[in-house]
Amino acid sequence: MITKLQILKHDNGGARIGVEIKDMVKNLKWVTDLNYSAGELTFDIVNGKDPIIPAMGAIVDFAWDNKDIFWGFVFSAECTSDTTVSVKAYDFERYLKSEGSVVFQSGTLGDRYSNVCRRFGVPFHIKEQPTYRVPAEVCDGKTGFDMIKSAIDKTYSATGEMYCIVANHMYIELRRAPIPTRTLLVIDTQNTMSDYTYSESIDNAANVVQVVQKNTDNSQTKTATATSETGDDPATTSFTIASARGNTIRTWGQIVKVVNAKNKANWAQMVQQANDELKKRNVSERKLTLDCMGDTSLIAGAGANVKIKDFGKTWTNCPILKATHNFGTDYTCSLEMKVGTKWQENSL
Incomplete structure (x- = not known):
């Protein structure tokens, strides 16, 4: 349950003064996102009389079951004719924008x-x-x-x-990352999970990477494919290409990605760049979204054990990319997770 939800502001002496609104709040939602976004807390204040409209920049301090969850700042507030005030607040990460x-x-x-x-x-x-x-x-x-x-x-x-x-x-x-949850929580289809979607894709993958360096003179080259359409002179333009090939060509077919060589890279550096790029791209993208019972340790960047009995999948310390917490009578979480990544300890 909500044990604290306060709107605070500073008085002239620097002290924090404010109002407790935990009994006036509906639609309380907390979102954390690993994609370089600030944590976000949104809620409606339903007062039944004069609307409570927080000042821009006012502090929002929220605790759930006596655990401090969110400390942030009001960035928007909207009041409708029924005096409901919808508030959006961000945590300190917002200032990194x-x-x-x-x-x-x-x-x-x-x-x-x-x-x-x-x-x-x-x-x-x-x-x-x-x-x-x-x-x-x-x-x-x-x-x-x-x-x-x-x-x-x-x-x-x-x-x-x-x-x-x-x-x-x-x-x-x-x-x-991933950050272990307090008990390395197990989310499974038999007990805590209510819904899920699992997908795998190679749409953004590549199993052949070519690192290309354009030459504008007649020096030695390994490949020459210049055309006049680029604005370069075919007589004096050539390309040096370092390639790396992955082990999925037989199963996926050949998927080629061309990247520019780093500035002034030599041949050894181009080969290394091609190998590094291949490691990142020669993988399928696996995504898992699920709904489960709420737990405040399930935040973006954390890891949790996931078990889906339907097709015998288990992932250990599976990283959470985005977590949406819906606080209410039934406290639930919606999670977006990326499985099979190299920075994840997993058993596939």
């Missing part, structure tokens, strides 16, 4: 994360400290999310270790 131009020197993901959080005034913790040093980078007019995402992606490509950003009430955390 702020933009800036920064030159980052080489450092770890933790260094980048703490730099960005301080720059945009976001309270933070680093739960697990990465050791890989991300190369120096220029971020011009990028959001805080973009700056951190770039370092997360580079760390994953180099080490296979996935990290994520999650809100923990009054601050945000950098965590190794």
